[in-house]
Amino acid sequence: MAVLELANISKHFGAIQAVSDVSLALDAGQVVGLMGDNGAGKSTLVKMIAGNFRPSHGTMRLDGEELVLHRPVEARKYGIEIVYQDLALCNNLTAAANVFLGRELRRGLGPLRILDHKRMYKRAGEIFRELKSETRPRDLVKQMSGGQRQAVAIARTMLSEAKIVLMDEPTAAISVRQVAEVLNLIRELRDRGIAVILISHRMPDVFDVADRVIVMRRGRKVADKPIAASSPEEVTGLITGAIEQV
Amino acid sequence: MAATLERTIEHRQQTWPAALLASQTFWVLIAVIFACIFLSFATDSFATAKNLYNITRNVTFVAIIALGMTLVIITGGIDLSVGSVLCLCSMVLAVVMHAGYSIEVGIAASIGTALLIGAFNGVMIAYLGFPPFVITLGMLSIARSLAMVASNNTVVFQFGPDHDKLLALGGGAWFFGIANPVLYMVALALLTGFVLRWTKFGRYVFAIGGNEQAATLTGVPVRRIKVAVYMISALAAGVAGIIQTGWLGAVTTNIGAGMELQVIAAAVIGGANLAGGVGTASGALIGAALIEVIRNSLGLLGINAFWQGTFIGGATVLAVLFDRIRNFRQSE
Numbered sequence: 001m002a003v004l005e006l007a008n009i010s011k012h013f014g015a016i017q018a019v020s021d022v023s024l025a026l027d028a029g030q031v032v033g034l035m036g037d038n039g040a041g042k043s044t045l046v047k048m049i050a051g052n053f054r055p056s057h058g059t060m061r062l063d064g065e066e067l068v069l070h071r072p073v074e075a076r077k078y079g080i081e082i083v084y085q086d087l088a089l090c091n092n093l094t095a096a097a098n099v100f101l102g103r104e105l106r107r108g109l110g111p112l113r114i115l116d117h118k119r120m121y122k123r124a125g126e127i128f129r130e131l132k133s134e135t136r137p138r139d140l141v142k143q144m145s146g147g148q149r150q151a152v153a154i155a156r157t158m159l160s161e162a163k164i165v166l167m168d169e170p171t172a173a174i175s176v177r178q179v180a181e182v183l184n185l186i187r188e189l190r191d192r193g194i195a196v197i198l199i200s201h202r203m204p205d206v207f208d209v210a211d212r213v214i215v216m217r218r219g220r221k222v223a224d225k226p227i228a229a230s231s232p233e234e235v236t237g238l239i240t241g242a243i244e245q246v
Numbered sequence: 247m248a249a250t251l252e253r254t255i256e257h258r259q260q261t262w263p264a265a266l267l268a269s270q271t272f273w274v275l276i277a278v279i280f281a282c283i284f285l286s287f288a289t290d291s292f293a294t295a296k297n298l299y300n301i302t303r304n305v306t307f308v309a310i311i312a313l314g315m316t317l318v319i320i321t322g323g324i325d326l327s328v329g330s331v332l333c334l335c336s337m338v339l340a341v342v343m344h345a346g347y348s349i350e351v352g353i354a355a356s357i358g359t360a361l362l363i364g365a366f367n368g369v370m371i372a373y374l375g376f377p378p379f380v381i382t383l384g385m386l387s388i389a390r391s392l393a394m395v396a397s398n399n400t401v402v403f404q405f406g407p408d409h410d411k412l413l414a415l416g417g418g419a420w421f422f423g424i425a426n427p428v429l430y431m432v433a434l435a436l437l438t439g440f441v442l443r444w445t446k447f448g449r450y451v452f453a454i455g456g457n458e459q460a461a462t463l464t465g466v467p468v469r470r471i472k473v474a475v476y477m478i479s480a481l482a483a484g485v486a487g488i489i490q491t492g493w494l495g496a497v498t499t500n501i502g503a504g505m506e507l508q509v510i511a512a513a514v515i516g517g518a519n520l521a522g523g524v525g526t527a528s529g530a531l532i533g534a535a536l537i538e539v540i541r542n543s544l545g546l547l548g549i550n551a552f553w554q555g556t557f558i559g560g561a562t563v564l565a566v567l568f569d570r571i572r573n574f575r576q577s578e
Contacts, residue, residue, distance in 0.1 A: 073465040088463045090456030092523035093449075101453055102465035104446050114444040125255050136255055156464075 003028050003163050003195050004049070004067075009058035011044055018044040020219045021058075026164065031186060031196040033206030033227070036216035037239050042199050045216070046166050049197070050082045051075040062163070073102075081157035085168040087149055091142035096124035098141055099155045127155040131185050147178035154185050157194075164195045171205050183209045203232045217241060270517040270569050271529040278536050281543060289546045299425055301542050303493070306427035307332075307486045308505070309534035312512040313438045314482030316530045317475045319513055320442075322455045322522025323378035325476060327367065327385035328483040329505035330393070333497075335360050335484035337393040339412075340402035340497040349408035349415075353488055360484025361477055363389060368473030378476075386506065394499045403496035416492020427489045431531070434485070439527035451475060455522030511558060512537055515565040536561060 002025035011019040019041040026032060036042045047053050049060065051069030060067040062078055069075050075082065089098050100120050106113040124137035133151035135144070141152060150170055157165045167186070171179045179202075186209050189196050200206050206213060206227075213230055215223040215238040222245045223230070223238045237243035266272050285292040311328050318325045339356040343349060367385055370376045405412050418426050442448035450471045453461040462468050483502075491497050514520065515536055516529025540557050 072463060076465070082463075084463060086459075088457065088460035090453045090460055090523070092456035093452060097449065097453075101449075101461070104449060106446065115446065115449060128255050129251065132251060134251060134255065 002026060003063060005061040006045075006049075007059050007061070009045070009048065009055045009060065011041075011048060011053060011056050017219055019048070019055075022216075022219075022221045023058075024214060024221065024224060026195045026197065028163070028195050029190055029193045030212060031190050031198060031210045033210035033213045034197055034199045034216070035201075035203075035206060035213060035235060035239060040216040040239070041219040042216050043168070044219075046082075046168065046197060046199060049075070049080065049164070050166055051080075076160070079161060079163035081160075081162040081165050083150075083153045083157065083165065083167045083170060085170075085172065087153040089141050089149060089152060092140065094138050094140055095128075095135055095144070095148075095152050095155075096120045096137035098152050099124045099127065099137075099159065101156075103159060123159075124155065127158050130158070131155060131188055133181065133185065145178060146174035147181040150174070150178070150182045151185060154182075154189070157189070158192075162194055164197070165189055166197045166199075168199050169201065170198070171200060171202055179205065203235065206235075207232060215239060222246070268572065270565060271526055271532055273568060274515055274517070274529075274536055274565055275532050278532060278539055281536075281539050285539075285543050285546065289543075291546055292543070297542070297546075299419075299423075301538055302428045303425040304542075305531075305534050305538040306425075306431040307490050308508050308512050308537065309431050309531050310427075310434055310486040310489075311479075311482050311505070311509045312516070312530035312534050313434055313527055314479035315509050316513045316516070316518050316525040316527065317438070317442075317451055318378070318479045319510075319518040319520060320451050320455045320522060320525040321472060321475050322458070323371065323472070323475070324382065324510070324520070325367065325479045326379065326382040326506050327363070327389055328479060328509055329502035330386045330389035331360060331363055331480050331483040332487040332490070332502035332505060333499060334363070334389040334393040334396070335487035336491045336497045336501060337396050337402070337499065339488055339491055340405060341396050343405040343408060343412065344402050346406045349405075349411045352405075352408070352412075356488055357481065357484055360480045360487075364477030364480030365473060367480065368476035371476065372469040372472035390499065390503075397497070397499060399499050401496055401498045412492045413495055414492070416489045417495070427493060430485070430489060434482070435527050435531050438530075442527060447471065447474070452523060455524070508537060508558075509534075511562045515562055517565075517569075519569075533565075536565075 004026040006022060006024050009019060009022045022045060034042050044053065048055050051072045051074050067078060090101065105116045105119050107116040108114050121137045128135045128137065128151060131151055131154065133148065135148045135151045141149060170182050183205060186196055186198065198206065198210060210227050213223065213225065213227050213235060214221060215235055217239065225246065234243060238246065291297055315325060315328065335356045338359045339352045342355045343352040363385060367381055370381045371378050416426060420426060421429055450461065450466045453466055454468055454471060458468060490501065512533035513525065513530050516533030518525030518529060537558055540561060541554055544551065544554055544557060
């Protein structure tokens with residue numbers, strides 16, 4: 001049963017056709033690597049799922065219901081969480097404050113409700129434990145390593161019952177050891193039955209963690225197959241256009 | 247492995263004494279206390295009830311505005327219009343009361359003016375994308391000119407039927423001989439501190455200063471918060487204006503001139519970072535206190551008043567210098 005189905009999705013900005021006629025289905029507990037060169041349309045595609053853009057044509061269905069998003073904040077309500085490339089973290093706040101940003105826990109009544117720091121620290125700690133990440137809820141994000149910052153951004157997606165997590169280049173700017181950490185975080189999400197779309201330029205990461213690979217070129221989907229049935233050479237060929245389509 | 251993970255997550259990297267020692271506000275407070283102790287011994291007139299009463303009362307006007315300014319600075323903005331807004335709000339109060347209206351009407355008109363100006367600044371900045379520096383610089387000029395228009399550039403010193411009530415509000419000491427303005431300041435500082443630490447609004451103010459883009463993406467109502475913050479800043483200036491009017495018993499069109507710089511200096515000395523994301527209510531008070539103690543002490547020590555600017559400017563630079571040195575150490 002597919003969590004998310006896209007049917008004949010297109011998007012144009014004026015005369016520029018960014019995405020044309022893409023259909024795909026995403027299953028629960030599956031990691032899909034979305035690959036393609038710069039300008040291939042993968043970011044535009046993901047931004048439509050995230051509610052940043054409305055598709056020009058085509059429909060999106062979430063659990064069989066048609067999905068129409070007007071703003072990124074709405075996506076969250078439907079269980080679609082996004083981990084942005086720059087992670088969207090506030091350096092001056094603690095890890096817990098970042099995890100709960102925009103969804104703070106409060107206690108008390110009516111207009112006198114105050115922030116429940118204790119419960120937020122506790123819950124953030126539990127999530128980091130589940131993610132098996134050595135991240136302290138009370139530390140300021142500015143003191144953290146790249147891997148810990150990723151953990152904070154990913155922990156956000158686990159606050160509510162997320163169905164789909166979109167990750168934009170999570171391994172682009174971090175060290176080798178931290179990449180392994182992030183790939184483990186992605187596996188944790190998958191094991192919880194969450195569907196993950198991983199946008200990445202890094203072939204080894206996609207082949208390491210993904211179950212399926214989708215390749216885009218010039219706004220079109222040119223491949224969609226199980227990772228086991230593909231190879232880095234084939235994907236490279238598809239990205240560059242040496243291989244037309246599979 | 248699981249045990250070490252558990253311990254790492256539970257471990258607090260910084261205990262509160264360490265955090266205290268690392269805070270600029272704390273060291274400025276120490277400086278204020280040392281200066282006071284030194285002055286008590288060095289001069290006969292510092293530690294007298296009258297002088298302390300004067301100092302605490304003088305601190306309040308800058309401190310109250312610095313509380314609002316601190317919120318603005320935490321969001322990464324600046325409000326240059328506060329001195330002029332103080333003047334305009336005082337003048338509106340004075341003119342309305344002089345015309346024979348009650349003190350309640352006068353204060354309502356004054357507060358309304360402040361909120362209107364703050365809302366204008368905030369909307370221009372948050373919705374039309376004006377740089378805070380530019381729009382509040384414009385307002386600095388506009389508000390003072392409007393004060394001149396409202397009063398025809400005269401001094402107002404008769405406040406109608408509620409004249410005495412107004413003077414008591416600002417000049418009295420209703421509680422254990424502490425000057426009324428000081429009580430207002432303490433109450434407002436506690437309120438500001440509470441809001442920053444315990445409310446969603448306070449959390450969002452910090453988030454906007456830390457990373458505005460991130461705040462927007464996570465669903466923080468960035469624009470509304472910004473408008474609110476500039477309204478609070480103008481409101482603080484208005485409140486200070488009302489109290490100051492009651493204390494001085496007269497309003498001229500040049501009160502509050504250049505005050506914005508003192509207010510910003512107080513916030514910065516107290517630890518607010520003009521780059522945004524950092525600041526405290528207690529810092530605003532302590533910064534204002536240091537400035538006033540410096541001013542007061544120069545007079546008592548018989549140093550020429552022309553040196554005042556040098557000492558206050560020096561204190562501003564010195565306070566931030568400590569912060570810079572700490573940052574250098576951390577980055578190494």
